[in-house]
Amino acid sequence: MVQIVEVGPRDGLQNEKRLLSTADKILLIARLIEAGAKRIEVASFVNPKRVPQMADAEAVVQGLPATSDCSYIGLVLNRRGAERALTVPVDELGMAVPGSETFGIRNQGQSAMEAIAQLKDIVDLARGSGVTVHASVSLAFGCPFEGQVPVEHVVDLAKRIADLDVTEIGMADTIGIAVPAQVTDLFGRLREAIPHRRLRAHFHDTRNTGIANVWAAVQAGVDVIDASVGGLGGCPFAPGATGNVPTEDVCYLLESSGVATGLALDRLVDTAHWINGLLGRAPTSGLSRSMCEQV
């Protein structure tokens, strides 16, 4: 069994030019729950001036279906964001620690050490609330500004995160530059460095290596994989690029390989076509494109 964390409503929509209404975001999340999603990144609690797509984060979460078997994740980058998310509330807080200093400063106004300090604050804030905290290293496979990100540095960040009370540590290929050999190497090292920590992988399909990277991660023992329905999203550093690995493609890959996901492929494809229609774009998912006549 591999758990697919649906990130379309957050990482996907955050990178789309067209803004969706709050009602459509809520409907998207409801459809994903119907398709079997058990964990969904539902919003970012970040500066609405910098990320207008997420300005209605509180309203989205407040409008979500009450469900006992789907966990809602809010992305936060500091204590202030965590305070906002806890008022709504969400079930989990996710935090990003930048693997590259230049990207960290430019994208979230934090160095890696500043982000880890914020993460500690967030963990303290959430303690006793019933809301769990997890963190991912962004740019874990390469950076648009710095180029290579040394694997030893990424492992070191993961160890520092593992010193805190987090439920899960993710590795994010934010710009879609990784290849499977790198994925195998990094997760092998992490398994040794932090053997008891649950690992999670987040890939973008920018250079068409996303699905290959998912398979490499699963083979390395990772059982939590991020994906975005219809391949929602893109890459701010490559305007024509595709976004996150599409949920339906990851589902097809895994189910066809005998690995259960708990997701209903036909509902995902249906939702991919619907949401991409609202956004005025075609799904980047191979599977959804191949099934365009049937939907």
Place this chain on the structure above:
Amino acid sequence: MVQIVEVGPRDGLQNEKRLLSTADKILLIARLIEAGAKRIEVASFVNPKRVPQMADAEAVVQGLPATSDCSYIGLVLNRRGAERALTVPVDELGMAVPGSETFGIRNQGQSAMEAIAQLKDIVDLARGSGVTVHASVSLAFGCPFEGQVPVEHVVDLAKRIADLDVTEIGMADTIGIAVPAQVTDLFGRLREAIPHRRLRAHFHDTRNTGIANVWAAVQAGVDVIDASVGGLGGCPFAPGATGNVPTEDVCYLLESSGVATGLALDRLVDTAHWINGLLGRAPTSGLSRSMCEQV
């Protein structure tokens, strides 16, 4: 070192609705040679009524640059096609043996055994000409009509092909349905069944598993991989689907993994944009899409 066989001018263009002029096909092949291609499928010598995109096969080959270090491959399905190809001539003849009987009859008017009989004829015809012959099993991972294609049947066909004087035996995922676990399994079995035969892999990216399958094949020891510049082509059974794995994406995957291909990535991306422009479509390649601003 992995050799990428460029199949865009044949498998790619054959599945495009818009017909290219003979001059543009020749220019495409010339540009691929400049990008470093050492083997190119340049045309199919098949019934022009069934495949009008390839009606000018002789004219294309006759117009190609004289080169001593790029091998031109003509696809043939019977003795008559081989006779045509040998008059031009090409350097290699490629033949397809259908993994599925239903597909074989519908697509090339031959059962697997009839195709193997034709292959024997083609081998006999080419003997002494200096032109080599190779063959691929099509539908080796699944069939749109029959569904699953038993792996034992595919291995049996490969053994029958290996009894003939062919230089290479390919496995083709004609409809882009394979997943890497299947690829690992099939090539592992082939390595045992026909240990001394050079193997080749041909994947379509219909369900976004193509690059993952390439990596699985390379890890299983396959060192000849088919790809199509810009992801030219499509799938006749899924009108909205993407085509062959894009050459530039395969090149990126391998070079970034420390596996040399001998190809110049920037020239491939440039050629992908140019040919897709002529065809009035966008490249399906992740890499070319991500570099759309630069070209």
